[in-house]
Amino acid sequence: MTTSAHGRAPVGPAPENWAGPVPDPLTDPARTRRIGEPMPRLEGLAKVTGRIKFAAEHAYPGMLYAALACSTIPKGRITALDVADAERAPGVVLVMTHRNAPRMNPMPGFGSDPKAGGFDTLPVLQDDRVHWNGQPIAVVLAETQEQADHAATLIRVGYAPEPAVTSWEEAVANGTAPTTIYGGPGRRELGDAEAALRAADVSVDEVYRTPYHNHAAIEPHAATVLWDGDELFVHDTTQMVAHSAWSLAKIFGIPEERVHISAPYLGGGFGGKGLWWYQVLAAAASRLAGRPVRIALTRENVFRTVGSRARTEQRVAIGATADGRFEAIIHTGASATSRSADLSEPFILPAQCTYAARTFKLGVEVAYLDMMANTSMRAPGGAVGSFALECAIDELAVKLGMDPIELRLRNEPRQEPIDGRPLSARNLVRAWRAGAERFGWDRRNPTPGAVRDGEWLIGMGCAAATHPYVRSPGAAARITLHRDGRAEVEVAAHDMGMGTATAQTQVIADRLGLEPHQVTFRFGDSRLPGLVMAGGSQQTAAIGAAVAAAHRELLAQLLKLVGDGSPLGGLEPDQVGSLDGGVAALDDPSRHESYADILDRAGRDRLVAEAVAQPPEELTARSMHSFGAMFCEVRVSSVTGEVRVTRFLGSMDCGRIVNPRTAASQFRGGIIMGIGLALTEELVLDDRTGRVVNASLADYHIPVHLDVPEIDLIWTDIPDPHAPMGARGIGEIGITGTGAAIANAVYNATGRRVRDLPITPDKLL
Amino acid sequence: MRVNGAEVEAAVDPRTSLLDLLRETLGLSGTKKGCDQGACGACTVLADGERILSCLALAVQYAGREITTVEGLAGPDGPHPLQRAFIDHDGFQCGYCTPGHLCSAVGMAAEAARGVPSYVTADLTADRVVLDRDEIRERMSGNLCRCGAHNGIVAAIAATYAAGPGERA
Numbered sequence A: 001m002t003t004s005a006h007g008r009a010p011v012g013p014a015p016e017n018w019a020g021p022v023p024d025p026l027t028d029p030a031r032t033r034r035i036g037e038p039m040p041r042l043e044g045l046a047k048v049t050g051r052i053k054f055a056a057e058h059a060y061p062g063m064l065y066a067a068l069a070c071s072t073i074p075k076g077r078i079t080a081l082d083v084a085d086a087e088r089a090p091g092v093v094l095v096m097t098h099r100n101a102p103r104m105n106p107m108p109g110f111g112s113d114p115k116a117g118g119f120d121t122l123p124v125l126q127d128d129r130v131h132w133n134g135q136p137i138a139v140v141l142a143e144t145q146e147q148a149d150h151a152a153t154l155i156r157v158g159y160a161p162e163p164a165v166t167s168w169e170e171a172v173a174n175g176t177a178p179t180t181i182y183g184g185p186g187r188r189e190l191g192d193a194e195a196a197l198r199a200a201d202v203s204v205d206e207v208y209r210t211p212y213h214n215h216a217a218i219e220p221h222a223a224t225v226l227w228d229g230d231e232l233f234v235h236d237t238t239q240m241v242a243h244s245a246w247s248l249a250k251i252f253g254i255p256e257e258r259v260h261i262s263a264p265y266l267g268g269g270f271g272g273k274g275l276w277w278y279q280v281l282a283a284a285a286s287r288l289a290g291r292p293v294r295i296a297l298t299r300e301n302v303f304r305t306v307g308s309r310a311r312t313e314q315r316v317a318i319g320a321t322a323d324g325r326f327e328a329i330i331h332t333g334a335s336a337t338s339r340s341a342d343l344s345e346p347f348i349l350p351a352q353c354t355y356a357a358r359t360f361k362l363g364v365e366v367a368y369l370d371m372m373a374n375t376s377m378r379a380p381g382g383a384v385g386s387f388a389l390e391c392a393i394d395e396l397a398v399k400l401g402m403d404p405i406e407l408r409l410r411n412e413p414r415q416e417p418i419d420g421r422p423l424s425a426r427n428l429v430r431a432w433r434a435g436a437e438r439f440g441w442d443r444r445n446p447t448p449g450a451v452r453d454g455e456w457l458i459g460m461g462c463a464a465a466t467h468p469y470v471r472s473p474g475a476a477a478r479i480t481l482h483r484d485g486r487a488e489v490e491v492a493a494h495d496m497g498m499g500t501a502t503a504q505t506q507v508i509a510d511r512l513g514l515e516p517h518q519v520t521f522r523f524g525d526s527r528l529p530g531l532v533m534a535g536g537s538q539q540t541a542a543i544g545a546a547v548a549a550a551h552r553e554l555l556a557q558l559l560k561l562v563g564d565g566s567p568l569g570g571l572e573p574d575q576v577g578s579l580d581g582g583v584a585a586l587d588d589p590s591r592h593e594s595y596a597d598i599l600d601r602a603g604r605d606r607l608v609a610e611a612v613a614q615p616p617e618e619l620t621a622r623s624m625h626s627f628g629a630m631f632c633e634v635r636v637s638s639v640t641g642e643v644r645v646t647r648f649l650g651s652m653d654c655g656r657i658v659n660p661r662t663a664a665s666q667f668r669g670g671i672i673m674g675i676g677l678a679l680t681e682e683l684v685l686d687d688r689t690g691r692v693v694n695a696s697l698a699d700y701h702i703p704v705h706l707d708v709p710e711i712d713l714i715w716t717d718i719p720d721p722h723a724p725m726g727a728r729g730i731g732e733i734g735i736t737g738t739g740a741a742i743a744n745a746v747y748n749a750t751g752r753r754v755r756d757l758p759i760t761p762d763k764l765l
Numbered sequence B: 001m002r003v004n005g006a007e008v009e010a011a012v013d014p015r016t017s018l019l020d021l022l023r024e025t026l027g028l029s030g031t032k033k034g035c036d037q038g039a040c041g042a043c044t045v046l047a048d049g050e051r052i053l054s055c056l057a058l059a060v061q062y063a064g065r066e067i068t069t070v071e072g073l074a075g076p077d078g079p080h081p082l083q084r085a086f087i088d089h090d091g092f093q094c095g096y097c098t099p100g101h102l103c104s105a106v107g108m109a110a111e112a113a114r115g116v117p118s119y120v121t122a123d124l125t126a127d128r129v130v131l132d133r134d135e136i137r138e139r140m141s142g143n144l145c146r147c148g149a150h151n152g153i154v155a156a157i158a159a160t161y162a163a164g165p166g167e168r169a
């Protein structure tokens, strides 16, 4: 490598094909200065002083407040709707129902178009039909929130109920249907797994159940909406500004560029902040009233009108040879969905990639209920699928009399297990070894119930974590380079707390050879370039690839500006890179000219380079996944059945870590949500009425401080040569494996195997 | 009432919560609404130095009281040490629960300084409570964080009040 006087090498253009043999120059630590630094969050001071404005915190003159009235039956027709008292109530400006709502097109379902963002495809408030218990049937606008809330209680509704499917058992009895996983196959098979299972020396075959889960972001969904003629502006809290803008345009039948969504900061998302009914209702009501509208969902509204993670019932069967080699992995079952969502909870994702086996039978089907559309929640499929799979492996280890880590290592694949794609920087074995040593796994007593401290039974458990590398097509970036050497980079991306802006500022500084303070990263606005969803833990890669493409374009433009007198004269774009605030020849960094000089000489104030990221060919060419080895110690009260997580270690393998500080917080956040999944979280739908029973944070229990131990983390930090910056996703993986690690620790502590989440005390007594 | 040291005068609907008065009438949106039901702690403010859930407080009941919100925590020479500690220890991700956590922790430290025991306090008769991690975790359990910043939050509080509970409150 050729380096500059400072010992650094220029950062040349990123590869044109991420699946190819040439990695991103930023995978090389010798070319980076800021990547890998624990830079504090850029917006930290603004957040701790309360200066960040969230969606419900923008006020406009004449703004009205919205309140919803929602159905109390799961299915049927509205036969009577008396809004007279509500309309007469003090301060009320409008009561909007299906009778007076403007005509609107149905929500474009996610996946039906690259830009479609609806997780529910029903028409919003267009007819007298009720599709789920809690469906909005009226919107009240009033001068104050108190007035709107009160008036909403004055609406009287009569229904003609129709038979509804509201219990899981009934839905399954009606027959489950094959489905897809994000457009891909919902079924994967290799060989005859059932025959291999029957012939195996040792096997397990069990059913695992997981309930509905709610994202429970502490910021409830909200939007502040205003129309200017037929232009719609929305302050929203969304993980998909570009998708939402396009979809709202379709719903209202207006050109895409007339919808503008701003969502720079979110009070948490976790998959739940997309396009739901509330934005549409607010925009429609605002249009009718001719005034700006604020809609801030109550916590109960959030539980009833925004989708949750669907419940699942999963069969996992594993057959092995006497020495622990997997002959068959069977992972099948069903998850709940509504007809309007038709979305599976793809719990077979971990079984597709984590272990080698001679045969596979994997499949997810859906059972239809008359319920609120379900949606993705942190690690869709992986969170609940890894619970079932990794518990089954623990059960098999017990039957084999083998250490559960040893059993996992014995079945480490050499290629993607089913389709044979080559692995890309998979270092799970290393993560297991490092984690086992750090956690003190060798001190674990394999005999269940053998370790006791007074009333407390103590156990250790482990499980593998995994999440696919995702990079959706369509991300774009615009770099504006200023004469004073500053750069602005704009991407329609999101920061709901992951630290996107901070991490990307580090990446951009390294890619452009600048200092972080010279970089401004703009995001969270639908007017910015590209299509990036904060989903699938893909933003680091998606933004990274988009900025890399724009950087390639920028280098080409800069070279066009340099004259023969420049030290860079005669060089081609592939022969130069960014270094020390300018451009340098890759093979001779002393041939260098600063951005400022190049722009100065050319008489330009700024240079703008915009490009779309290369198509994600690495996804189909390689097997790319983040992994982790999760270790847990629990104490279980033999008196009350209470489970306390006392120690936890995540040993992660997610490629290169861009910012260790924010990455650690992301891992911890996932793991803590996994503690909730394991021990307390269960959204209950009444079997008779389909109504959410525990629609409050007092009744839906997320982990609190006393439930959360100090969480230890280590990571391999080995760059993935096919990912931008060598970094795979980190945001969702923490919740995977965690549920099983806790369940397996509970088994080790007590000898009780709980296959039904959450592991509440009653199940241990 | 006084809010962050300034006298405020407002005619409010008797139904208006202190939280909505702050956020809507006074434009102090630093205090957050997470549930409006007393279950999440996001709306925590200090009333005469005591932490309260402003969503469960009717504004009219606080006439004449001194209210401190996140916007009022900073001193003349910059942010409160706890605010700095939250940044140093990455005690937040999205930041939505943060104002409530900050006000709650300030009030909590004052309670500990007064010797108010908690569920995990071993010696119920002690004059002072030492804010170790378990004390902090127990006393802060009324403030939810869904991003999972718990470790950083506890570390920030411990770092700020380790020298002596309530010292900086």
Ligand code: FES
Residues within 6 Å of the ligand: B032, B033, B034, B035, B036, B037, B038, B039, B040, B041, B042, B043, B044, B053, B054, B055, B056
């Ligand atoms: S908003 Fe007051 S406790 Fe949640």
Ligand code: FES
Residues within 6 Å of the ligand: A218, A267, A268, A497, B091, B092, B093, B094, B095, B096, B097, B098, B144, B145, B146, B147, B148, B149
């Ligand atoms: S930082 Fe997001 S809820 Fe606590």
